[in-house]
Every structure is written in C-alpha cells, then in structure tokens.
Amino acid sequence: MQNNHSDVIKYPKPFLKWAGGKKQLLNEFGKILSPVIKDKNTIKRYVEPFVGGGALFFYLKRKYDIEESFISDINKELILAYKTIKIDHKSIIDKLEEIQNKHLQKSEDKRKEHYYQVRNEYNLQIENFDYIKFNEKWIQRTSYLIFLNKTCFNGLFRQNQKGEFNVPFGRYKNPKIYDEKNIIAVNHTLKNTGIYCGDFTQSGRFINKKSILYLDPPYRPLNKTSNFTTYSKKGFGDEDQKRLALFFDKMTRKGAYIILSNSDPKNNLPDDNFFDELYNSYNISRIPAKRFINCDASKRGELNELIITNF
Numbered sequence: 001m002q003n004n005h006s007d008v009i010k011y012p013k014p015f016l017k018w019a020g021g022k023k024q025l026l027n028e029f030g031k032i033l034s035p036v037i038k039d040k041n042t043i044k045r046y047v048e049p050f051v052g053g054g055a056l057f058f059y060l061k062r063k064y065d066i067e068e069s070f071i072s073d074i075n076k077e078l079i080l081a082y083k084t085i086k087i088d089h090k091s092i093i094d095k096l097e098e099i100q101n102k103h104l105q106k107s108e109d110k111r112k113e114h115y116y117q118v119r120n121e122y123n124l125q126i127e128n129f130d131y132i133k134f135n136e137k138w139i140q141r142t143s144y145l146i147f148l149n150k151t152c153f154n155g156l157f158r159q160n161q162k163g164e165f166n167v168p169f170g171r172y173k174n175p176k177i178y179d180e181k182n183i184i185a186v187n188h189t190l191k192n193t194g195i196y197c198g199d200f201t202q203s204g205r206f207i208n209k210k211s212i213l214y215l216d217p218p219y220r221p222l223n224k225t226s227n228f229t230t231y232s233k234k235g236f237g238d239e240d241q242k243r244l245a246l247f248f249d250k251m252t253r254k255g256a257y258i259i260l261s262n263s264d265p266k267n268n269l270p271d272d273n274f275f276d277e278l279y280n281s282y283n284i285s286r287i288p289a290k291r292f293i294n295c296d297a298s299k300r301g302e303l304n305e306l307i308i309t310n311f
C-alpha cells in the first residue's frame with residue numbers, strides 16, 4: 001500500500017480505544033514535526049515507547065513514508081495484540097467476525113452474559129500463557145482483547161493485582177468491534193516495525209541521530225480523584241516522570257528529535273512547576289485539549305496539555 005501523503009486517507013488507525021489517546025492533538029503534532037521531516041516526506045526512524053493505541057504512530061503512517069519504526073509499551077497484552085496482527089491478521093479477522101456475529105445476535109441481557117463469559121475465559125488464560133513464542137492461543141487472546149475493549153465500560157484497560165482484566169460491561173447499542181479494512185492496513189503498516197514489550201528506557205537502543213522519538217507517558221494525576229494512570233499493575237509516579245526526564249536528556253545527546261506530551265498540572269494548581277523545572281532547558285508549550293477519561297462526566301472538559309520538544 002503506497003502512502004499518497006494525504007490527510008484524507010482513513011487507514012491505518014488505532015484498532016483499540018486507549019486512555020490518553022492523542023487523536024485530537026494530531027494536527028498540532030503534525031505542525032510541530034513538519035520542519036524536521038524535511039527529506040521528501042520521509043521519516044527515517046520513528047520510535048514510540050509508550051505506544052498505547054498508537055494514535056500518532058498511525059497518523060504519521062497515513063501521512064508519511066516511515067522507513068523503520070520501533071514501538072513498545074509495558075503492557076504485555078497490548079503488545080501481544082500488535083504482534084499477533086503483524087503475524088496473522090487473517091485469523092484475527094475470522095475470529096473477530098465469529099465473536100461479533102455471536103454477540104450482536106443476542107439481546108442486551110445475553111450480551112452482558114456473553115461479555116462476562118469472554119472476560120472470564122480471557123482471565124483464566126493468563127496462567128501458563130506463552131507471551132514469547134507465537135502459537136494458536138495468541139489469535140484467541142488478541143481477538144478477546146479487541147472484543148472486550150470495544151464492549152467494556154469506556155474502553156478502559158484495567159487489571160487487578162493478579163493481572164486480571166476487571167472492567168465491567170459497557171452497554172453499547174451496536175458496538176463496532178472491528179473494521180476489517182483497518183486490520184489489514186494495520187498489518188501492512190507493522191511490517192517494517194519492531195514491536196517490543198518493556199520499560200521505556202529499553203527503547204534507547206533504537207535511537208540514533210535520525211530518529212523521531214515520541215514520548216507519551218501516563219498522565220501525572222491532576223488531582224487525587226483523577227488518578228487514571230494505571231495502565232499496568234505498576235503505576236507511573238513522579239519518580240518515573242523524573243527517570244523519563246533523564247532519558248529525555250540522554251536521547252537528546254544522541255541527537256534524536258524528541259516530542260513529549262503530558263497533562264499540565266497548572267490546570268489545577270497554577271503554582272505547580274513540576275514539568276517546568278524538569279524540562280527547563282527545552283521548549284514547553286501549552287495546548288488546549290479535551291479530556292475524556294474521567295468517571296465523572298462533569299469533570300471531562302477542556303484542559304491544557306503540555307508539549308515539550310528539544311528542537
């Protein structure tokens with residue numbers, strides 16, 4: 001599939017809903033990155049170690065030729081899904097078709113029952129699951145993850161201490177579980193992409209002078225109640241934000257073009273200079289963005305997002 005560098009292209013796009021997805025900031029990122037993508041609309045190397053749903057990754061794939069990319073995340077279920085679609089997207093499509101048909105034929109109560117049945121099976125599978133070597137079970141697990149993601153409450157991914165997915169049923173009228181054309185496009189796009197599971201620091205080995213590095217860590221909570229930072233069993237606290245700032249410095253020295261986004265603590269606490277101090281030698285801008293992940297609908301609204309670059 002040839003990119004024709006047009007915004008009209010719809011695919012590939014994220015195949016999962018992911019908290020903190022950056023859909024609404026894409027144009028802003030595009031403007032910031034365009035001066036560093038000088039060479040015939042080609043990005044030589046793109047590295048994204050907090051990839052989540054991959055909103056920027058897929059956006060750039062729609063717009064530019066990217067010679068090679070490396071995506072990673074600490075969430076092993078998410079990374080399993082990327083790897084499985086890369087290896088055998090056809091079986092994923094067949095399996096999703098089967099689950100979707102089964103689900104949509106049911107009445108609402110029966111759909112709820114079906115959701116919990118799949119969630120239960122998904123959780124029972126954790127024990128003895130081989131995340132390293134591709135096997136048949138990867139197809140079922142990835143299809144289940146996509147199904148659960150599209151039918152659970154708010155598209156959240158949350159696990160208990162045992163690593164079990166524990167988000168309740170979501171009650172959608174006609175949930176669209178998957179888009180076949182998109183799964184095909186995602187498979188295509190992952191061909192020249194390295195996919196890894198691990199802490200963000202491990203992506204340092206892929207960084208060189210020509211890399212664009214996008215860092216989108218879990219939000220620093222704006223207040224005590226909006227603490228949705230647990231995409232994985234381990235959270236992401238201020239110590240991790242500081243580790244990330246050191247990584248930012250190190251990768252700057254390697255010559256990468258870096259762009260980082262985070263919530264702006266000044267939204268709530270105007271005197272909070274946490275990020276201003278951590279990144280005081282770089283460019284910091286504040287962009288208005290809508291925030292959707294808050295259990296209390298009245299608290300979803302427009303808030304500033306921080307964008308920090310080293311160029």
Ligand SMILES: C[S@@+](CC[C@H](N)C(=O)[O-])C[C@H]1O[C@@H](n2cnc3c(N)ncnc32)[C@H](O)[C@@H]1O
Nearest residue numbers: 018020021022050052053054055074199200231
């Ligand atoms: C704000 S989300 C990224 C959202 C993404 N940009 C998108 O468009 O969907 C942050 C991601 O960081 C991952 N994460 C949390 N701690 C991490 C760590 N120490 N190293 C790498 N990834 C981590 C989470 O699993 C989550 O997917």
